[in-house]
Amino acid sequence: MAEQAGSDADNACAWAERLGWAFGLIAEDPAARGAALVHLAEAQRQVAEALARSNEMWLLTRHLGTDEQYLEPAFLQARRRHEQAQRRSLPDGVWGGPVGEDLATWPGLPYVLLFLEWEARYPLEWTQHAKAWGTKQSLIRRVARARQKEAIRAELTDLVEIVVSRAYRCKARIRAGCPGCRQR
Secondary structure, eight states, X not given: OOOOSSTTTTSHHHHHHHHGGGGGGGOSSHHHHHHHHHHHHHHHHHHHHHXXXXXXXXXXXXXXXXXXXXXXXXXXXXXXXXXXXXXXXXXXXGSSOOSSXXXXXXXXXXXXXXXXXXXXXXXXXXXXXXXXXXXXXHHHHHHHHSOOOXXXXXXXXXXXXXXXXXXXXXXXHHHHTXXXXXXX
């Protein structure tokens, strides 16, 4: 089924179909987290493969000139497949945000919160498999500034408590000169 832009592609069912597996990343059961990590690795492989194909089509069609190149069906299809693969992976799937909607009612919000919770609860796994400091920072800012329902506010409070109480704070350690963090 081809994904389309607009409300059909951004309803709660579509989000669940694309990223529902990701809730396994925050499961207490290590086997469930392991299965979700395997799924994530496959999704990231598909993103990389689709990007390589898109780049290949870009090279093959660049002789057409910019306007014609971006209208070329093969190039458009390759770009569309890359975008679709990104929507099924992390962190790519949570980039962007609601288009013409309030963040509090956006069906992607649970997945944004999931991504942030994964980093808060399992920072080593997050760092190894989907480290994206810029994405994390952008998501935190967007969620913090948005009008929030009480349930969202409570979840954000829980996330802050998890982060403050844990020992692992890579960015703080980088500033303090953590040699292991500088390698990443």
